[in-house]
Amino acid sequence: MRIGDFRETYAQDEALWPTVTQRAWMLALLAALAVLPFFASGYVVGLACILGIHVIAAAGLNIMTGCTGLISLGHAGFMGVGCYTAAWLAQRGVPFYVTIPAAGAMAALLGALVGTPSLRIKGLYLAVATLATQFILVYVFREWDSVTGGVRGVNVPNASLFGFELDDDHRMYYLIAALAVLMLIAGRNLFRTRVGRAFIAIRDKDISAEVLGIDLFRYKLYAFAIGSFYAGVAGALLGYFYRAMTPEYFTLQLSIFYLAAIIVGGLGTMLGAVLGAVFMTLVPEVLRALVSFIAQWAPNATVVLSPVQQIVFGLLIIGFLIYEPHGLRELWQRMRRLFHLWPFRA
Amino acid sequence: MAPGLDLIFLLELAIIGLLAGGLLSLIALGFVLIYKGTGVVNFAMGEFMMLGAYFFYTANVMWGWPVMLALPAALAAVGVAAAVVERSVLRPLAGQPVISILMATIGLASVGHGLVEAVWGGENYEMPQLLPRKPFLIGELLIPGQAVWSFLLAATLIAALTLYFRFSRTGIAMRAAASDPITAVALGIDVRHTQRLTWIFAGLVGAVAGIVAAATTSLSPALGGVALGVLAVIILGGLDSIAGAIVAGLIVGVISSLTAGTLGGKVRDIVPYVAVLAILLIRPYGLFGTRQIERL
Amino acid sequence: MNNDILNNPARRRIVNAGLGSAALSSLPLTSAIAQTGEIVVGAAPPITGVFAFAGVGLHQGLGDYCEWRNQAKKGVAGRRLRYVGEDSAYKMDQAMSVFKKIMSAHNPPVFYGDSTAWAKAAAREVSQLGTTIVSSPSFSSDLADPKNVPYYFMAGPTYAAMGEILLEYINRTSRGTTRPSVALVYSDTEFGRDPIAAIKVKAQALGIPVPLEIVTRPGAVDVSSEVAKMRRVRPDFVIFHGYVLAPIPEFIRQMREAGLSATPMGTIWSMDKTTVDAMGAAGQGWMGVMPYRYSYDVKDAPALREMRDFAAKARPQMSYIPLFYTHGWLVGMIFAEIMERTLKAGKPLTGPNMKVALESIDNWDTGGITGLLASLKGHQIASGRIYQYDATSKLFEPASGWIKTA
Numbered sequence A: 001m002r003i004g005d006f007r008e009t010y011a012q013d014e015a016l017w018p019t020v021t022q023r024a025w026m027l028a029l030l031a032a033l034a035v036l037p038f039f040a041s042g043y044v045v046g047l048a049c050i051l052g053i054h055v056i057a058a059a060g061l062n063i064m065t066g067c068t069g070l071i072s073l074g075h076a077g078f079m080g081v082g083c084y085t086a087a088w089l090a091q092r093g094v095p096f097y098v099t100i101p102a103a104g105a106m107a108a109l110l111g112a113l114v115g116t117p118s119l120r121i122k123g124l125y126l127a128v129a130t131l132a133t134q135f136i137l138v139y140v141f142r143e144w145d146s147v148t149g150g151v152r153g154v155n156v157p158n159a160s161l162f163g164f165e166l167d168d169d170h171r172m173y174y175l176i177a178a179l180a181v182l183m184l185i186a187g188r189n190l191f192r193t194r195v196g197r198a199f200i201a202i203r204d205k206d207i208s209a210e211v212l213g214i215d216l217f218r219y220k221l222y223a224f225a226i227g228s229f230y231a232g233v234a235g236a237l238l239g240y241f242y243r244a245m246t247p248e249y250f251t252l253q254l255s256i257f258y259l260a261a262i263i264v265g266g267l268g269t270m271l272g273a274v275l276g277a278v279f280m281t282l283v284p285e286v287l288r289a290l291v292s293f294i295a296q297w298a299p300n301a302t303v304v305l306s307p308v309q310q311i312v313f314g315l316l317i318i319g320f321l322i323y324e325p326h327g328l329r330e331l332w333q334r335m336r337r338l339f340h341l342w343p344f345r346a
Numbered sequence B: 001m002a003p004g005l006d007l008i009f010l011l012e013l014a015i016i017g018l019l020a021g022g023l024l025s026l027i028a029l030g031f032v033l034i035y036k037g038t039g040v041v042n043f044a045m046g047e048f049m050m051l052g053a054y055f056f057y058t059a060n061v062m063w064g065w066p067v068m069l070a071l072p073a074a075l076a077a078v079g080v081a082a083a084v085v086e087r088s089v090l091r092p093l094a095g096q097p098v099i100s101i102l103m104a105t106i107g108l109a110s111v112g113h114g115l116v117e118a119v120w121g122g123e124n125y126e127m128p129q130l131l132p133r134k135p136f137l138i139g140e141l142l143i144p145g146q147a148v149w150s151f152l153l154a155a156t157l158i159a160a161l162t163l164y165f166r167f168s169r170t171g172i173a174m175r176a177a178a179s180d181p182i183t184a185v186a187l188g189i190d191v192r193h194t195q196r197l198t199w200i201f202a203g204l205v206g207a208v209a210g211i212v213a214a215a216t217t218s219l220s221p222a223l224g225g226v227a228l229g230v231l232a233v234i235i236l237g238g239l240d241s242i243a244g245a246i247v248a249g250l251i252v253g254v255i256s257s258l259t260a261g262t263l264g265g266k267v268r269d270i271v272p273y274v275a276v277l278a279i280l281l282i283r284p285y286g287l288f289g290t291r292q293i294e295r296l
Numbered sequence C: 001m002n003n004d005i006l007n008n009p010a011r012r013r014i015v016n017a018g019l020g021s022a023a024l025s026s027l028p029l030t031s032a033i034a035q036t037g038e039i040v041v042g043a044a045p046p047i048t049g050v051f052a053f054a055g056v057g058l059h060q061g062l063g064d065y066c067e068w069r070n071q072a073k074k075g076v077a078g079r080r081l082r083y084v085g086e087d088s089a090y091k092m093d094q095a096m097s098v099f100k101k102i103m104s105a106h107n108p109p110v111f112y113g114d115s116t117a118w119a120k121a122a123a124r125e126v127s128q129l130g131t132t133i134v135s136s137p138s139f140s141s142d143l144a145d146p147k148n149v150p151y152y153f154m155a156g157p158t159y160a161a162m163g164e165i166l167l168e169y170i171n172r173t174s175r176g177t178t179r180p181s182v183a184l185v186y187s188d189t190e191f192g193r194d195p196i197a198a199i200k201v202k203a204q205a206l207g208i209p210v211p212l213e214i215v216t217r218p219g220a221v222d223v224s225s226e227v228a229k230m231r232r233v234r235p236d237f238v239i240f241h242g243y244v245l246a247p248i249p250e251f252i253r254q255m256r257e258a259g260l261s262a263t264p265m266g267t268i269w270s271m272d273k274t275t276v277d278a279m280g281a282a283g284q285g286w287m288g289v290m291p292y293r294y295s296y297d298v299k300d301a302p303a304l305r306e307m308r309d310f311a312a313k314a315r316p317q318m319s320y321i322p323l324f325y326t327h328g329w330l331v332g333m334i335f336a337e338i339m340e341r342t343l344k345a346g347k348p349l350t351g352p353n354m355k356v357a358l359e360s361i362d363n364w365d366t367g368g369i370t371g372l373l374a375s376l377k378g379h380q381i382a383s384g385r386i387y388q389y390d391a392t393s394k395l396f397e398p399a400s401g402w403i404k405t406a
Helices: A010-014 A020-039 A042-067 A075-091 A096-119 A124-143 A169-190 A194-204 A206-211 A216-242 A252-265 A270-294 A299-323 A327-341 B007-038 B045-062 B067-090 B098-120 B145-167 B169-179 B181-186 B191-216 B221-237 B242-262 B265-282 C009-024 C052-073 C092-106 C116-129 C159-173 C196-206 C224-233 C248-257 C273-277 C302-314 C323-344 C351-359
Strands: A159-161 A164-166 B136-138 B141-143 C039-043 C081-085 C110-112 C133-135 C182-187 C212-216 C237-241 C263-266 C287-290 C383-390 C395-404
Touching: A020 A042, A020 A169, A042 A075, A042 A169, A042 A194, A042 A216, A042 A252, A042 A270, A042 C092, A075 A096, A075 A124, A075 A216, A075 A252, A096 A124, A096 A159, A096 A216, A096 B265, A124 A252, A124 B098, A124 B221, A124 B265, A164 A169, A169 A194, A169 A216, A169 A270, A194 A206, A194 A216, A206 A216, A252 A270, A252 A299, A252 A327, A252 B098, A270 A299, A270 A327, A270 C092, A299 B098, A299 C052, B007 B045, B007 B141, B007 B145, B007 B169, B007 B191, B007 B221, B007 B242, B007 C224, B045 B067, B045 B098, B045 B191, B045 B221, B067 B098, B067 B191, B098 B221, B141 B145, B145 B169, B145 B191, B145 B242, B169 B181, B169 B191, B181 B191, B191 B221, B221 B242, B221 B265, B242 B265, B242 C224, B265 C212, C039 C052, C039 C092, C039 C323, C052 C081, C052 C302, C052 C323, C092 C110, C092 C116, C110 C323, C116 C133, C116 C351, C133 C323, C133 C351, C159 C196, C159 C237, C159 C287, C159 C383, C159 C395, C182 C196, C182 C224, C212 C224, C224 C248, C237 C248, C248 C263, C273 C395, C302 C323, C323 C351
Parallel strands: C039 C081, C039 C110, C110 C133, C182 C212, C182 C237, C237 C263, C263 C287
Antiparallel strands: A159 A164, B136 B141, C287 C383, C383 C395
């Protein structure tokens, strides 16, 4: 049982992982991530790569929507922007450590552009504006043949580091995992800074924030830009991972998936983004395994897999909204409190 | 590739678009009803449309009931579904922030879509012919029969609803509860009841729109996507304005048809969304929407 | 407590990178396919999702062929075939996940996917792995490219070739001095847009005017404005591509009501009998190009007869064998042929060896499934026949001989 939580310096108070135990667990987690590919099958490593990509995108959306309150239904579109930017640059021989930040920057620029109306519109109207953006971006992906390859899509050459090619899942895994860890820590750090605190103030009540001297327009643009940066990076990694991408990947359904992930995981925190993305990606896989298992006795069970996935998806969203609005993160915190305060109850 | 752009052709396109806009206005009305009554943008409207169409198909085609029996049965079923949804999902979330309710309706849409696909499968079904198909020939203009009749049906329904809200006791009660719930409660109006009624009405409107839409195109789970296009209409018209929904529906219908006919079908889907962005920059609350004033 | 060294994110990153690069060098790139014992035929067909009605047939056809081959010919070169197919729900993430799962668990020498998008991504993957030959329901022209997409083949002509076959037929059957005009109606997807450029080129070469091109969203759409356009152009033929059913019936119905007597034509995926049955009266006169015989047309087709007999015993509740099943069966046949040729030549089952075997398939008798002898040198089977649908008998009847394209 942890008795008290004594912080003696400002640095300690602000630290991301204040106690030794927390730091030790983080190290253990990083070590586990590092050695995963040795013990896991190709399928699990591939899954881990996709998880990493989804985590990065969800983290970005959580900064934008969870922390700043700007609902975005266009996140998949920004991923697409990042993906196509990286593909275009990579096809011209630019190395990945330039294309990925460039992809993020491009997406951030576009995100800020899309966010300019946020000065005048907010809430639902902003959501619909981002929805319109999503459709328009997909349209551009399909029509701008010279840059995006149109509906045929693009091929992305392998990422290579001084001639060392990242041409299979194991190697991509390290790139994705490293970037994910980096961006999550950066996101967490964001909320120790003035910018992050401004975001939270805007979410809670933006008029009051303005009264307190926060330049609403500037910070909302920052929020859009940062959130879209994450989406762009995730999109670029997606391109490198699949090595070929068509516009049909970046649908409204994907944007909704990320929104669902942050709701289920917990709005406003990096941990929420991670938990939500992992959970929402694994649930369809688990369902598929379950249905394959049942198919031994009822061969026609596989026919309902896709609809059942959709139903479960919707029920999860509604269930979490009604019964656990703070998401999986809240469940996690409660479990931790249970252990910390044992034998007393929370 | 495109035929010569003569005025007659444009006029024909405009008329077809206007008639198609009638259906869009109907769906937009469903959205506006719910927004006015409960402050929610219902992303699951497409699912009400699908349910209406599929219930009707089941009753009429699969079970062989006559149209006069199948239609009310389908509408009643959707009404029940709407009431259930309101009670089980929307009521517990009352007062929650916008994003929660938005996501709740999105979740509902997903559940509805999955249920439809699980029960009826993903194939296309052909709806029985409900509206006369014979085209109308006005001089050089050929107007498809179904377009005319669906417009008339939508117009009748909208007129009936408007009259209902204006003159009937329940309708006035619903409007009162929508504009100021607290005062309405003080005056003895059961606001929970009116909110439920609002959802049922919206569900019925959606169901009728769905049946008509499925009859003009075909019945498949893709029908739910039509409602997304109507978001442009309600933004244009104003989220809480019934007149706006009607006018905007017609405008969007005409613009869609004209662009499809002149610039090609690809652009047709994008134009409403470009229009949405433009409107949001110029008149954020739409043509007829009420300006929201925020106070500290 | 003082700041630990490892409280510093930069340090942590360096440690991570160090661990990572130490690990990277020791990982094997590829793993070998088992050269004895069972041969696994992997697949990720779209059993659920938007293309479920096609995916179920593909899944069953391919799986049943493997069963039949084991029974009738003791597998391939004495090694039994085992079919491992899992649903992809027509979603890219799921299809790739199933692909990786089956690859890492069984390392199959052949794999069948679910879509063009998947095929393009998987083609990149397998060219690097060099172990597997893949196919999918996609007939996209980009994929019939032995040089750039070496390990992919399609069990039929490309969509572009199909369009060319249609135009050839129009050309051959046109009478009189005025050339027949053709309108193109296609969906705004990769599937829909793939053959359009080639079709226009061929039309120009044959002197067939294409006065109208209509692009729509796939699926249920309001087509009144499009039909209004068509009414002004009055084409003789309308080629639909990129749809499975909707909005073709509504299009045809409105065309007829507007007084247009144009002949509607389609490509392979809209030629399934049950799909066209659903069109009702609007389907009368529907024509299209089919690379295979229909499953009821067994007169000169011993392989089709064997397929039918097997399906009748194994799946008695299946009253009609759709073209998707035939396609799956043919894919299985081609997979088996590739592997047999490789093994008979004494070579192990690797990508390059199987590619050689694939391209050696020339003048090959498919037992009547494809009307002509098949050649897979260009990684496609570029032949097909025009069939016409009769709404009273609800059957497709041949309207031309078998046409071969380049």
